[in-house]
Amino acid sequence: MMIKTVKTVEFKDKRVIMRVDFNVPMKDGVVQDDTRIAAAIPTIKYIIAHGAKTLTLMSHLGDPAKDAEKAKAKAEKDGKTFDYDKYIKGKHRMAPVAAHLQKKLGKAAVVVFAGEDGCFGKKAFIDSQKPGTVIMLENTRFHKEETAKDAKDLDKLAKSLAEYGDIFVNDAFGTAHRDQASTASIAKFVPVSVAGLLMEKEVNYLEPVVTNPVKPLVAIIGGAKVSSKIAVLESLLKNASALVIGGGMAFTFLKAQGKKIGKSLVEDDQIDTAKKILEAAKKCGAEIVLPVDHVCADKFDAASKPVAVASVNISDKLMGMDVGPKTLAKYKEVISKAKTIVWNGPVGVFEYDAFAKGTGEVAKLVAEATSRGVITIVGGGDSVAAVNKFGLASKMSHVSTGGGASLELLEGKKLPGIEVTRGREYFIAGNWKMHKTRAESAELAKALVKSLKGGKHKYLAAPSFTSIETVGAILKGSNILLGAQNCSTDEQGAHTGEVSVLQLKDLGVDVIILGHSERRHVYKEDDALINKKMKLALAHGFEVILCVGETLDEREKGKAEAICKRQTEKGLEGISAADLAKVTIAYEPVWAIGTGKTATPDDAQAIHKFIRGLIAKLYGAEAARMIVIQYGGSVKAENAAQLMAMEDIDGALVGGASLKAETFTPIAKFS
Numbered sequence: 158m159m160i161k162t163v164k165t166v167e168f169k170d171k172r173v174i175m176r177v178d179f180n181v182p183m184k185d186g187v188v189q190d191d192t193r194i195a196a197a198i199p200t201i202k203y204i205i206a207h208g209a210k211t212l213t214l215m216s217h218l219g220d221p222a223k224d225a226e227k228a229k230a231k232a233e234k235d236g237k238t239f240d241y242d243k244y245i246k247g248k249h250r251m252a253p254v255a256a257h258l259q260k261k262l263g264k265a266a267v268v269v270f271a272g273e274d275g276c277f278g279k280k281a282f283i284d285s286q287k288p289g290t291v292i293m294l295e296n297t298r299f300h301k302e303e304t305a306k307d308a309k310d311l312d313k314l315a316k317s318l319a320e321y322g323d324i325f326v327n328d329a330f331g332t333a334h335r336d337q338a339s340t341a342s343i344a345k346f347v348p349v350s351v352a353g354l355l356m357e358k359e360v361n362y363l364e365p366v367v368t369n370p371v372k373p374l375v376a377i378i379g380g381a382k383v384s385s386k387i388a389v390l391e392s393l394l395k396n397a398s399a400l401v402i403g404g405g406m407a408f409t410f411l412k413a414q415g416k417k418i419g420k421s422l423v424e425d426d427q428i429d430t431a432k433k434i435l436e437a438a439k440k441c442g443a444e445i446v447l448p449v450d451h452v453c454a455d456k457f458d459a460a461s462k463p464v465a466v467a468s469v470n471i472s473d474k475l476m477g478m479d480v481g482p483k484t485l486a487k488y489k490e491v492i493s494k495a496k497t498i499v500w501n502g503p504v505g506v507f508e509y510d511a512f513a514k515g516t517g518e519v520a521k522l523v524a525e526a527t528s529r530g531v532i533t534i535v536g537g538g539d540s541v542a543a544v545n546k547f548g549l550a551s552k553m554s555h556v557s558t559g560g561g562a563s564l565e566l567l568e569g570k571k572l573p574g575i576e577v578t579r580g581r582e583y584f585i586a587g588n589w590k591m592h593k594t595r596a597e598s599a600e601l602a603k604a605l606v607k608s609l610k611g612g613k614h615k616y617l618a619a620p621s622f623t624s625i626e627t628v629g630a631i632l633k634g635s636n637i638l639l640g641a642q643n644c645s646t647d648e649q650g651a652h653t654g655e656v657s658v659l660q661l662k663d664l665g666v667d668v669i670i671l672g673h674s675e676r677r678h679v680y681k682e683d684d685a686l687i688n689k690k691m692k693l694a695l696a697h698g699f700e701v702i703l704c705v706g707e708t709l710d711e712r713e714k715g716k717a718e719a720i721c722k723r724q725t726e727k728g729l730e731g732i733s734a735a736d737l738a739k740v741t742i743a744y745e746p747v748w749a750i751g752t753g754k755t756a757t758p759d760d761a762q763a764i765h766k767f768i769r770g771l772i773a774k775l776y777g778a779e780a781a782r783m784i785v786i787q788y789g790g791s792v793k794a795e796n797a798a799q800l801m802a803m804e805d806i807d808g809a810l811v812g813g814a815s816l817k818a819e820t821f822t823p824i825a826k827f828s
């Protein structure tokens with residue numbers, strides 16, 4: 158499911174609450190490095206420029222409780238007095254950060270600091286601000302609820318923060334892996350949650366590395382410890398053609414291969430893991446690139462004299478500190494074949510100048526690859542520090558602002574702060590009804606496979622029963638699901654003229670449309686019968702589109718909501734929350750189907766919102782947020798974008814306009 162971003166919502170006159178990562182290094186109340194503040198500026202400017210009434214920012218800054226405890230212990234050890242207030246003021250209070258932000262924003266917006274008494278109960282203060290004001294809240298970690306383990310405690314702070322916004326924007330990629338009140342729980346209490354521009358950029362670069370990279374993918378993974386990188390190595394192996402393993406962790410791999418590593422860093426308890434990874438790489442056909450020569454030292458010290466070791470084996474008196482020239486030549490060869498490069502962790506002790514050459518060369522090779530059009534992504538604190546040291550950060554496609562967050566994303570994990578910004582996927586379905594011979598269906602299916610290739614949404618083609626097999630063969634491997642327009646209430650038996658779920662399964666059908674208005678009104682299917690089919694289809698693993706909608710007479714009598722309520726509730730009777738995840742609801746006002754009359758976007762939105770509310774009552778807020786509700790009824794290219802722009806309209810069930818690729822494609826590719 159795609160993340161929803163600030164570009165998809167209307168900010169005019171809205172109050173916005175945004176999580177940023179302003180966890181910047183501070184000394185005596187002065188910001189030491191404002192990279193993270195600068196990274197949030199585009200989203201701040203975007204929201205203000207789009208007319209937000211107020212923009213309230215929240216962030217943590219260090220960890221006041223833990224940091225103060227440590228500083229106090231140190232002061233006691235050194236025989237010094239410890240002034241808690243002074244310490245906290247200089248390191249953890251947000252007022253100086255707000256002042257710094259004001260300097261960076263200049264005339265673009267006025268920044269006010271909400272005060273030192275926390276994040277609770279500030280609503281009146283925020284509401285009294287002039288339009289377009291940016292408000293900085295105090296450090297969220299002054300509240301123990303921010304990092305609480307118990308959901309109730311998290312929710313207490315989250316609810317209070319949610320009072321400041323009609324829209325929650327999460328732009329704090331650096332804290333996206335934390336499941337905390339201001340990063341994730343808050344989304345439960347605001348109507349809309351979206352990602353900021355920084356978060357969007359991070360996700361757009363990092364996520365495809367795991368899900369669908371432009372291949373060949375070369376991963377360069379370095380750093381000290383195998384133990385902290387096992388998950389990322391395993392995850393990247395699935396797609397990488399080569400895994401370059403460098404830094405301290407390489408020696409655990411070399412030892413696992415029986416090589417001599419001298420006094421080099423090693424994790425003996427990870428030798429078996431290293432062997433397993435080497436084995437897994439063989440199975441995946443991924444090349445593992447380990448150092449074949451080294452630059453060594455007799456001890457781990459900046460002043461140590463570098464000793465070149467031309468072979469892979471290192472004598473007992475030395476330790477590996479950097480890679481040698483033969484290894485770098487190999488890196489060059491491997492990197493030259495990549496179309497995507499992801500780099501996490503240095504390949505040597507780059508902090509010491511005498512051992513920085515290898516990491517510097519890698520930075521240069523990756524930068525050169527960028528200029529050849531290769532997608533290059535650098536993540537993780539140390540490798541980011543390295544590209545900064547070598548002045549090459551601007552030469553990378555993307556340098557991540559998140560250490561732990563970028564690593565967890567590359568491990569293929571779901572990050573709480575990102576998950577809350579995911580939107581429902583648009584789902585555009587074509588119902589071909591009782592039209593077309595097999596040859597005609599095949600022609601349409603072929604045209605759709607071509608025209609919808611690369612389309613961003615979820616697609617379905619539902620031909621008549623006679624064409625399902627033909628169309629299924631054409632859709633195989635495409636991004637279009639195969640649908641059926643109905644099924645029987647029973648698996649098999651004496652049901653002349655009916656088609657069973659078993660037969661549809663046999664044909665490779667993915668989705669079954671049930672309760673279509675023509676089934677309800679022409680073939681007199683009632684709610685109980687539709688519910689029986691729903692249960693059967695879901696039990697056999699199909700996705701289902703449940704159609705609901707009122708007739709013209711019912712609408713004119715003001716019964717639209719009551720009809721949709723009955724049909725939705727009865728249709729879903731006895732269906733579990735787990736099965737609901739496979740249900741799409743299509744709101745299809747009967748008077749609009751095949752008539753050329755379309756509900757206005759506002760009228761359609763009102764019913765969609767009503768149906769979503771019903772789902773919330775039946776299955777809870779999260780299920781309601783996630784369920785896809787399509788609109789159906791004379792959808793065409795001219796009205797598709799307007800309808801789909803409505804907050805609760807998540808796609809379309811299309812009849813007439815689905816019969817030709819020329820009319821369906823613009824609907825399916827609406828923007």
Ligand code: PEP
Pocket residue numbers: 588745749750751752753789790791792810811812813814
């Ligand atoms: C339908 O058949 O579900 C439908 C909405 O048809 P049309 O798009 O032709 O109104």
